Amino acid sequence: MSGTGHQTLLDCRRLSRYLRQHSFTTDQIAVILGLDHRATPLRLYRYTVGLTAVQTVDDFHRLSGINGAGLREYPPV
Template structure:
């Protein structure tokens, strides 16, 4: 991680810990972090949850019951950089990441990002009972 990226993570972890202690939800924290950090919602939610990429990948594999081929840190970074660079995450991946971060899958995307998915996937990502 670059020095700037690491400092951003440290700042976000500190702020999110403070905000969680004061009763803010992960969704509220991600919104607050977005005011100071120009990043995709997917990255902001990871920071709001106070997780490193390694911690996120490990949690992903526990939920998916996989041994490591499903998601690597480099792929997580690709997802977090999309749509300007990187790759678009699958709906399945977004569902698992949302569970890890304590939010809904659609919250991990901007409306423009959500619009790139097929209508049935948009519906599944917006569902709150999944």
């Protein structure tokens, strides 16, 4: 994970934890993160729960039972 991408993820994790402590929902947190980060909805939700792209792809494949071309990690936008 690159330096800026990693720092962005850490910042989003920190803010998400803070907002959860103040009863914000996952959807609300994703909207708030979208104000500071130009990203796809999937990436915003990924930031909301604090997962790396690799973790997201692995979890998606595990939960959906899809092997192969289900989701892929792309470089940051």
